[in-house]
Amino acid sequence: MRVIAGSAKGRQLTCLKGEHTRPTTDRVKENLFNILSPYVAGARVLDLFAGTGALGIEALSRGAAHCLFVEKDAAAARIVQKNLAAARVEERATLRRTDALQVLREGGQYDLILLDPPYPLGLIPKVLEEISRGDLLREGGIIAAENEAPLPETAGNLRRTDERRYGRIWLSFYKMTN
DSSP: BBBSSSTTTBBBBBSSSSSSSSOOOHHHHHHHHHHHHHTTOOOEEEETTTTTTTTHHHHTTTSSSSSEEOOOOHHHHHHHHHHHHHHHGGGGEEEEEEEHHHHHOOOOOOOEEEEEGGGGOOHHHHHHHHHHEEEEEEEEEEEEEEEESSSSSSTTEEEEEEEEEETEEEEEEEEEOO
């Protein structure tokens, strides 16, 4: 697994051994960031369920101003910290080892929110509702969610604006409605 573009392009990232995380493939990550490119430069990013941190690190490498990485699992959080150092982006990153829903309830404002939770838990609809309720997405911002199945068209004041399929992976994109 590597950083695809930007200041950390080509840097190798560490994966967590075992089945705790499911890293996004380079092909899916490249397509994801091609779609997100207008939203990344200068963005405040929230990488929920960070896993290895690869998505948030890719955003930082491509010019995001700051990324909050949220990872509950201790072993995965250590990998995120190691990967932040390997990509040399730790000065623009904050890592919190806590529950994602707790962070959402604390509030904040983000330009880009990356969602890639463990698929079997079915958390994305609940997380989208929390984001909507907490008004966490800045005006003009976007949410990108990775899942193994299509996601709901709406969640609170969020509307799915695009959806793409890459093999078994679905990428869904949400924006606030007026």
